[in-house]
Amino acid sequence: MPATNTLSSPADLWPTSLQRYVSIVENAIEGIFQSTPDGRYLLVNPALAQMYGYASVEELLESVRDISRSIYVDPTVRDTFKALMERDSEVRGLEYQVRRKDRGVIWISEQARAVRDEHGEVLYYEGFIQNIDQRKRAEEELRVAKEAAEAASVAKSQFLAVMSHEIRTPMNGVIGMASLLLDSPLTPEQHDYAETIRQSGDALLTVINDILDFSKIESGRLDLEQEPFAVRECVEAALDLLAPQAGEKGLDLLFEIAEGVPPTVRGDVTRLRQILVNLLSNAVKFTERGEVVLSLRAELLPEPGRVRLQFAVTDTGIGIAPEVIGRLFQSFTQADASTTRRYGGTGLGLVIARRLAEMMGGGMSVESEPGRGSTFRFSMVVEALPNKPRPYHGSPRVALAGRRLLIVDDNATNRRILTGLAQNWGMQSVGLDSGPAALAVLRTGAHFDFAILDMQMPEMDGHMLAQAIRQLRPPEALPLVLLSSLCQRDLVPDKTLFAALLSKPTKPAQIIELLTRLAVRDQAEAKPAPALPLPPAGFTHPERVLLAEDNSVNQKVALHILARLGYRADVAANGLEVLEAMRRQPYDIIFMDVQMPEMDGLEATQRLRTGTLNSEVRPWIVALTANAMQGDRERCLSAGMDDYLTKPIKPPDLSAALERAKTAARIAL
Numbered sequence: 001m002p003a004t005n006t007l008s009s010p011a012d013l014w015p016t017s018l019q020r021y022v023s024i025v026e027n028a029i030e031g032i033f034q035s036t037p038d039g040r041y042l043l044v045n046p047a048l049a050q051m052y053g054y055a056s057v058e059e060l061l062e063s064v065r066d067i068s069r070s071i072y073v074d075p076t077v078r079d080t081f082k083a084l085m086e087r088d089s090e091v092r093g094l095e096y097q098v099r100r101k102d103r104g105v106i107w108i109s110e111q112a113r114a115v116r117d118e119h120g121e122v123l124y125y126e127g128f129i130q131n132i133d134q135r136k137r138a139e140e141e142l143r144v145a146k147e148a149a150e151a152a153s154v155a156k157s158q159f160l161a162v163m164s165h166e167i168r169t170p171m172n173g174v175i176g177m178a179s180l181l182l183d184s185p186l187t188p189e190q191h192d193y194a195e196t197i198r199q200s201g202d203a204l205l206t207v208i209n210d211i212l213d214f215s216k217i218e219s220g221r222l223d224l225e226q227e228p229f230a231v232r233e234c235v236e237a238a239l240d241l242l243a244p245q246a247g248e249k250g251l252d253l254l255f256e257i258a259e260g261v262p263p264t265v266r267g268d269v270t271r272l273r274q275i276l277v278n279l280l281s282n283a284v285k286f287t288e289r290g291e292v293v294l295s296l297r298a299e300l301l302p303e304p305g306r307v308r309l310q311f312a313v314t315d316t317g318i319g320i321a322p323e324v325i326g327r328l329f330q331s332f333t334q335a336d337a338s339t340t341r342r343y344g345g346t347g348l349g350l351v352i353a354r355r356l357a358e359m360m361g362g363g364m365s366v367e368s369e370p371g372r373g374s375t376f377r378f379s380m381v382v383e384a385l386p387n388k389p390r391p392y393h394g395s396p397r398v399a400l401a402g403r404r405l406l407i408v409d410d411n412a413t414n415r416r417i418l419t420g421l422a423q424n425w426g427m428q429s430v431g432l433d434s435g436p437a438a439l440a441v442l443r444t445g446a447h448f449d450f451a452i453l454d455m456q457m458p459e460m461d462g463h464m465l466a467q468a469i470r471q472l473r474p475p476e477a478l479p480l481v482l483l484s485s486l487c488q489r490d491l492v493p494d495k496t497l498f499a500a501l502l503s504k505p506t507k508p509a510q511i512i513e514l515l516t517r518l519a520v521r522d523q524a525e526a527k528p529a530p531a532l533p534l535p536p537a538g539f540t541h542p543e544r545v546l547l548a549e550d551n552s553v554n555q556k557v558a559l560h561i562l563a564r565l566g567y568r569a570d571v572a573a574n575g576l577e578v579l580e581a582m583r584r585q586p587y588d589i590i591f592m593d594v595q596m597p598e599m600d601g602l603e604a605t606q607r608l609r610t611g612t613l614n615s616e617v618r619p620w621i622v623a624l625t626a627n628a629m630q631g632d633r634e635r636c637l638s639a640g641m642d643d644y645l646t647k648p649i650k651p652p653d654l655s656a657a658l659e660r661a662k663t664a665a666r667i668a669l
Contacts, residue, residue, distance in 0.1 A: 031108075031129035037122050039067040039078065051108070051131050053100035063101070073097040073105055081112075085125065089114045095132065107136035158215075167208055172577055175201040176570050176584050179544070205571065209552035210348040213274075217355045224359060228385055229269035229648070231261060231309070235296065237648060238276035239505045241560050242292075245284050246504075247485025250456060251292055252411045253284070253505045256420075258297035262307055262384035268360065269648060272380065274553040275353045276311070279376050282349065283315035287373070290316030293413055307384045308362065314375040320368035328366060329354050353378070399519040400512070401426035404447060408438045408465060409454035409483070418452060421508055425515075435460030435468065442472050450515055455484035455492070466497040475499070479518045481511075543662065545569040546587040548578045548604070549624065550596045554647070558591065558624075561651050565658065575599025579607060586617035589661045591645075594625040594636065602639040609640035620661040624649065 025032050031048030035041050041064060044057055052071070054060040064070045068078040077096045084091045090113040097105050112127025178198040186194065216222040239255055246253040276294070283292040292315045299308040320328065328350055354364040361381030368374035405427050407418045415431035422429040430448070432438045435457060442448075451469065455462035462482050469480065479499035482492065483506055495501060500514050545562060547569045549555050555571055562569045570587075572578045574596040581587070590608075592601040605621055622643040623636035633644045642664065643657050 034124050034126045036124055042124055048129060053102050071098045073099055085114045106131060106133040171201055171204055172572060172581060173584060176581055179570055180585055213352050214348050224268040226266055228264055228266050230264055232257060234269050234273050236507055237557060238273050238280060241277055241557055242280045242284050243505060251287055252414055253292050254414050254417060255294040255505055256417050261296055261298040264385040265382035266385055267382040270551055270553060271356045275356055275378060277553055278349045278353045279313040283313050287315045287317030291411060291413055305383050306381060308379050308381050310379045312375055312377045316373040319370040319372050319374055321370050325366055399516050403427045403449040405429040406448040406451040407431040410434060410457045425512060435465035439468055448478055450479050450518060452481045452483060455482055463492055470497060541566050543588040546572060546581055546590045548572045548590060548601060549593045550574055558649055561654050565655055575604030578604045587619050590619045590621045591624050592621050594623055605640045620664055622657050
């Protein structure tokens with residue numbers, strides 16, 4: 001019978017369990033071990049021997065008799081290992097340093113378990129070890145680099161803060177001396193030179209204040225206030241500050257506050273106004289024609305009483321290229337070098353504004369297209385407070401309900417805003433984009449109770465339209481209201497054509513009070529708010545005024561109001577600078593912020609009142625404070641101050657304080 005070949009089954013070719021185990025251990029890339037409870041290796045694999053710097057497994061087993069003494073850099077690791085084993089019977093991810101044969105040190109990560117007999121006694125430990133030295137060294141390098149970067153950031157911020165102060169101090173001297181020079185007899189040419197010095201100094205101080213704000217944010221030393229404030233007043237104050245610049249360029253500066261925005265909230269009004277001023281200032285700066293529109297709406301949050309205010313500043317300016325938008329929020333960066341040369345600036349404004357928005361629980365973004373304008377959006381989280389309704393004289397909704405309003409403005413956004421306001425007040429309105437269109441409607445015999453005319457329109461401006469309307473309707477039949485920028489008011493040839501002149505950006509409260517007054521025809525019942533008295537163009541009061549205020553936005557607001565009132569003021573950023581300014585020259589009136597760095601307003605006032613400066617002039621000191629709690633006024637007066645104003649500063653209050661100071665000076669004489 002022929003022999004037959006028989007093949008072994010696959011199972012016959014498999015290695016035994018022990019062979020498989022040995023193969024896995026010897027070929028593993030991790031270190032594998034077994035050790036006795038007293039710290040001797042029973043088994044190690046080649047990977048572990050190589051990890052510890054030994055040529056073979058045999059060399060490692062012969063050389064290492066006590067793991068704690070030979071391997072562990074820190075012997076207490078063995079105690080930690082045993083404690084974990086006794087508690088959990090295993091160790092997971094224990095990281096520590098071991099010493100190699102060449103005395104070099106590496107980091108390892110150990111996974112191990114205890115093998116016990118039937119009585120629960122530990123027979124041996126077994127597990128595996130990974131070399132994590134590269135990762136640990138990378139982590140250490142990252143930590144060192146992070147600490148170095150943080151130290152460099154702190155050092156940079158401290159340097160910026162010190163340099164800002166050191167530069168600002170002599171700059172205040174330059175501006176102060178320029179003010180003295182302007183008060184002396186000068187030729188027109190000399191006066192122009194001195195005014196240029198003063199304006200250049202003010203511009204440099206703005207740059208320095210930006211750097212100081214930036215350094216405070218970078219070093220974490222900028223604290224946010226949490227005080228009640230009126231949202232609309234904050235918005236209007238920021239717009240008022242930019243209105244003259246917008247008017248000079250012929251821009252429409254508009255704002256719209258949506259229904260649902262809480263009138264009063266708790267937050268940091270100063271920092272909000274700083275963001276608004278920065279964005280509006282940029283919008284006006286980079287827009288040559290068209291409009292700048294500020295809009296605001298609110299979003300209710302799940303937390304009771306919490307609201308997210310969402311702002312948008314839209315312009316019709318030069319726009320921003322997509323490839324440079326990402327650089328806008330980098331420190332000391334503008335869109336391109338030509339922008340810096342043409343428009344100036346530090347490149348810090350947007351960085352500061354975005355950081356402030358983030359600190360207030362929001363953020364900032366931008367949408368733009370070259371040649372088609374930009375929209376900057378930012379948000380902040382505030383606490384909505386119960387509102388105390390502000391009554392308008394004459395019950396406006398009753399007085400204006402059903403009245404017909406004619407709106408003539410070539411700007412579609414402003415027509416939409418005014419139409420929306422009229423609708424909210426129960427009025428019927430018609431919006432037209434030109435004078436000829438308005439005259440055509442009036443010639444049909446259409447009845448209107450009031451007409452609001454924009455001054456700056458193509459073909460036929462507001463004054464020309466008013467003259468044509470007067471040929472059709474007498475003043476008592478159709479009162480006319482003219483909207484114009486501040487710089488256009490003096491260009492109106494015949495103001496008698498109008499029942500009132502309102503400056504842009506027009507506030508809803510002004511419009512409703514004016515229309516209500518015109519509707520009821522009763523001055524006593526619906527008396528309009530007194531207008532801010534403006535001096536003749538070029539007029540300057542002789543009183544020397546010093547403004548002590550550390551916040552750059554508050555400085556701008558106060559200086560703007562003082563300038564409109566005809567006062568030229570110098571600026572000090574803290575109490576020490578007040579004393580330096582008084583040593584340099586006497587001041588008649590000092591508006592003193594109470595809370596300032598380095599030396600606050602109370603201490604500065606006390607030093608001024610002690611007579612240590614040997615000044616013959618005793619300045620009239622007006623406290624400026626965001627606090628309005630009981631006892632604050634008394635605390636300021638007891639420190640030697642003469643008057644007291646709360647922030648935000650309002651033009652009528654500031655004007656009244658100046659008059660009180662001048663009256664006191666006359667009585668003293």
